[in-house]
């Protein structure tokens with residue numbers, strides 16, 4: 001019974017695949033429509049944000065799965081649009097590759113080419129962790145100037161004001177340690193946490209970042225009218241839904257991500273680039 005429950009999302013996905021193959025014209029239209037990039041813009045209110053950090057723009061990209069169903073030109077489009085938004089810093093929350101390591105070097109090189117004045121920060125996802133060479137992802141990112149935060153943090157400075165970027169290892173496949181990720185920071189600091197899987201938030205241990213950026217769920221990827229998604233693969237998002245939520249003053253964002261896994265289709269779930277602007281004014 002437990003196995004059947006575990007396999008249910010795959011069985012449902014296969015049914016969708018079979019159904020789609022019967023109507024190729026409609027399916028092509030549906031694929032194209034569901035796969036248009038969307039830029040999601042959000043204001044994050046931080047009451048005691050230092051004036052020097054007012055208006056700071058954080059770009060969030062996640063779940064590329066760039067070696068599975070993402071065409072090269074789509075990846076280039078994502079990178080071009082991301083850079084054109086002129087973010088102050090870029091946050092990457094995992095699943096860069098996916099099931100097939102075939103294009104690993106090319107895709108990682110392209111993603112690692114992202115640049116922002118205050119830096120590019122990354123954590124790994126479960127799909128990255130599944131790869132036997134996940135340490136190489138860390139090395140290649142770091143060599144290109146991307147800071148990988150595996151249960152670690154970095155303070156960045158703008159005109160003397162400090163912002164703490166925190167990152168945790170993947171909830172399912174890694175060894176997340178939020179105490180280590182928050183080490184040396186406290187609630188008076190402006191703090192942003194990167195976590196691939198929102199289920200990490202069940203063990204925040206009193207650490208209260210101002211903003212948490214997450215991925216993993218793909219927003220369900222296939223969202224049926226009325227019934228919604230097959231699954232989020234995530235208990236936290238089962239409760240809150242994807243997108244923006246708030247808990248005790250912390251803004252939590254679960255992105256629909258950019259790529260696809262298991263099936264090369266998104267239905268009523270457009271891929272997104274997140275752009276978050278920090279704002280010290282009251283709501």
Ligand SMILES: [Fe+2]
Pocket residue numbers: 063065095125127216217218257261
């Ligand atoms: Fe993913």
